[in-house]
Amino acid sequence: MDEVILAIDGGATKTAMTVQKRNGVVLFDGKGEGSNFQTVGADKVKEVLGSLLAEVRKVLPKMKVEIAVFALAGIDSKQDELVVRGIVEEVSRLHGLQASKLIIENDAEATMLGATGGKPGALLISGTGSIAYAHDAKGKIVRSGGWGHRAGDEGSGYWLGREVLRAIFRMEDGRGPETTLKREVLQELELDSVQALAGWLFASTYSVDNVASLSRVLSTCAEKGDGVAIGIMEEAADELALLVGAVLRKCELENVESDIYLNGGALINSEMLVNGLRNHVKTEFPLCQLITSTKSPIESIVARGWLELSG
Amino acid sequence: MDEVILAIDGGATKTAMTVQKRNGVVLFDGKGEGSNFQTVGADKVKEVLGSLLAEVRKVLPKMKVEIAVFALAGIDSKQDELVVRGIVEEVSRLHGLQASKLIIENDAEATMLGATGGKPGALLISGTGSIAYAHDAKGKIVRSGGWGHRAGDEGSGYWLGREVLRAIFRMEDGRGPETTLKREVLQELELDSVQALAGWLFASTYSVDNVASLSRVLSTCAEKGDGVAIGIMEEAADELALLVGAVLRKCELENVESDIYLNGGALINSEMLVNGLRNHVKTEFPLCQLITSTKSPIESIVARGWLELSG
Numbered sequence: 001m002d003e004v005i006l007a008i009d010g011g012a013t014k015t016a017m018t019v020q021k022r023n024g025v026v027l028f029d030g031k032g033e034g035s036n037f038q039t040v041g042a043d044k045v046k047e048v049l050g051s052l053l054a055e056v057r058k059v060l061p062k063m064k065v066e067i068a069v070f071a072l073a074g075i076d077s078k079q080d081e082l083v084v085r086g087i088v089e090e091v092s093r094l095h096g097l098q099a100s101k102l103i104i105e106n107d108a109e110a111t112m113l114g115a116t117g118g119k120p121g122a123l124l125i126s127g128t129g130s131i132a133y134a135h136d137a138k139g140k141i142v143r144s145g146g147w148g149h150r151a152g153d154e155g156s157g158y159w160l161g162r163e164v165l166r167a168i169f170r171m172e173d174g175r176g177p178e179t180t181l182k183r184e185v186l187q188e189l190e191l192d193s194v195q196a197l198a199g200w201l202f203a204s205t206y207s208v209d210n211v212a213s214l215s216r217v218l219s220t221c222a223e224k225g226d227g228v229a230i231g232i233m234e235e236a237a238d239e240l241a242l243l244v245g246a247v248l249r250k251c252e253l254e255n256v257e258s259d260i261y262l263n264g265g266a267l268i269n270s271e272m273l274v275n276g277l278r279n280h281v282k283t284e285f286p287l288c289q290l291i292t293s294t295k296s297p298i299e300s301i302v303a304r305g306w307l308e309l310s311g
Numbered sequence: 312m313d314e315v316i317l318a319i320d321g322g323a324t325k326t327a328m329t330v331q332k333r334n335g336v337v338l339f340d341g342k343g344e345g346s347n348f349q350t351v352g353a354d355k356v357k358e359v360l361g362s363l364l365a366e367v368r369k370v371l372p373k374m375k376v377e378i379a380v381f382a383l384a385g386i387d388s389k390q391d392e393l394v395v396r397g398i399v400e401e402v403s404r405l406h407g408l409q410a411s412k413l414i415i416e417n418d419a420e421a422t423m424l425g426a427t428g429g430k431p432g433a434l435l436i437s438g439t440g441s442i443a444y445a446h447d448a449k450g451k452i453v454r455s456g457g458w459g460h461r462a463g464d465e466g467s468g469y470w471l472g473r474e475v476l477r478a479i480f481r482m483e484d485g486r487g488p489e490t491t492l493k494r495e496v497l498q499e500l501e502l503d504s505v506q507a508l509a510g511w512l513f514a515s516t517y518s519v520d521n522v523a524s525l526s527r528v529l530s531t532c533a534e535k536g537d538g539v540a541i542g543i544m545e546e547a548a549d550e551l552a553l554l555v556g557a558v559l560r561k562c563e564l565e566n567v568e569s570d571i572y573l574n575g576g577a578l579i580n581s582e583m584l585v586n587g588l589r590n591h592v593k594t595e596f597p598l599c600q601l602i603t604s605t606k607s608p609i610e611s612i613v614a615r616g617w618l619e620l621s622g
Contacts, residue, residue: 076506077506143484144484144485144486145484145486147480147509147512148509148512148513150473150476150512150513150517150522151473151476151477151480151512151522152476152477152480152509154477162461162462165461165462165463166462166463166465169456169458169462169463173454173455173456173554173557174455174557174560174561175455175456175553175554175556175557195387195388198458198459198463201458201459201461201462202459202461206461211461211462242486243484243486245486246484246485246486249485250485
């Protein structure tokens with residue numbers, strides 16, 4: 001009988017689960033709410049994973065798989081891993097899931113290991129937040145960034161959106177140069193003044209994601225040649241280069257042929273940002289190559305699982 | 312009979328009220344909770360002001376004053392002023408307060424007008440937040456900054472604290488230089504790792520004020536010669552110079568002999584920050600002079616009231 005893998009990509013706001021045969025035939029594909037135990041709580045994680053496993057039973061009555069990969073956001077320490085292991089074991093028992101091999105790890109680490117296919121390399125993510133991982137294929141995995149929006153996440157969508165707002169306030173005060181960002185952001189948010197924009201930023205509807213969404217307006221203005229917008233993009237590229245450079249150095253990959261996988265909406269949707277980053281990498285890490293992966297994270301997590309079996 | 316003034320300095324977290332004779336004799340001094348209607352709500356403002364006015368009645372049974380100055384935070388537009396006027400009139404009626412003249416204005420504007428004694432000048436505040444005001448003594452009052460911590464308040468206590476945290480995260484990642492800030496901040500907060508510091512930043516006890524309080528550790532490290540700490544101080548001085556420069560230019564005071572009053576804990580408690588700012592001002596606005604006022608804001612607000620009577 002074919003080997004079967006069960007893989008989970010659990011993020012802060014959504015969870016994807018897939019069950020596939022070794023030959024790529026998909027037996028089950030499902031989606032649920034977020035399963036980062038640090039933000040949604042252990043009970044919610046049990047509910048989300050449990051409900052997906054109950055669905056799996058319909059196509060896999062014996063609930064036997066060669067490998068199960070639980071790649072979940074929120075696993076940032078050994079202690080976190082212990083907590084999540086407890087959750088996973090409880091839910092698996094409840095639904096009769098039997099896995100010959102079980103992997104429980106941070107979602108981004110699992111994605112990186114799968115994307116790089118067992119070779120040394122890095123993963124740079126700039127979505128709402130920003131973080132970089134690298135591994136040396138000898139078991140060493142390092143991280144940089146990912147400290148959250150309050151004092152980190154440089155070069156992320158949130159960071160870009162905040163810089164957009166700062167530029168508008170500085171222009172309004174006469175502390176900074178003129179920029180089309182003011183007109184474009186007010187139009188996008190259907191607001192009639194910078195004072196109203198300040199109100200928007202402190203309204204009850206405020207969210208980090210709302211700020212991050214302004215990075216789209218930034219891309220448009222930068223592409224049309226707005227100097228302030230281009231400056232913010234360049235600074236973001238500098239920050240992301242610093243982020244990925246730190247992990248490459250920690251894994252001694254500066255002068256090793258290796259791939260840097262890019263992910264996250266803020267990066268993927270901005271050609272200007274990717275080009276800025278490429279210039280940095282060409283100069284500082286000439287043997288490294290940027291790869292804008294077309295694989296979804298869960299596909300990389302599946303690849304990571306199969307690697308474990310063949311390794 | 313001596314003329315009598317009633318003056319209120321209403322901030323976000325506390326409200327001071329004083330009643331004084333023209334000769335400086337204090338008839339009443341009282342303190343209450345915050346009275347920024349935008350943050351505490353209209354009912355709370357009525358309660359705070361009402362309870363202070365009830366106290367005043369004990370020393371001033373007839374509740375008659377020549378001038379009453381309600382200098383309250385949260386008055387940022389004509390619309391705000393109308394709302395606050397409604398509140399003040401209701402509370403005054405309820406407690407029988409009669410004022411021959413009534414001033415209702417933004418607390419910082421009133422402080423600036425009083426501190427500068429009717430001459431053109433500016434007020435630069437760096438406390439938890441940062442803001443600058445200037446006036447040309449002909450009725451023009453301008454503002455710069457004060458957009459709040461999420462995308463503004465450059466050079467403020469909050470901004471300094473956030474830069475401290477950023478520097479620690481960058482050092483931890485190998486993205487930024489070594490700094491004694493890491494050791495000193497962990498010791499100050501009684502935390503054992505940078506991971507724990509990241510947890511502190513997202514704990515339920517998080518507050519903008521807590522972040523701002525790290526500016527004290529920054530001062531200490533900068534004075535001991537830490538390069539990263541000194542760099543943050545210099546950047547803050549640049550930002551504050553930009554802030555006050557914007558209002559001086561808008562009032563055409565760049566080349567006019569005028570005073571710049573400094574206020575707020577982050578500025579007043581850091582000699583290094585004041586010196587950095589002084590260097591900027593000397594170069595860019597040689598006729599302007601920095602004054603670290605020893606007056607409390609309410610004293611300036613009292614002065615502002617008497618100016619109105621003599622003007």
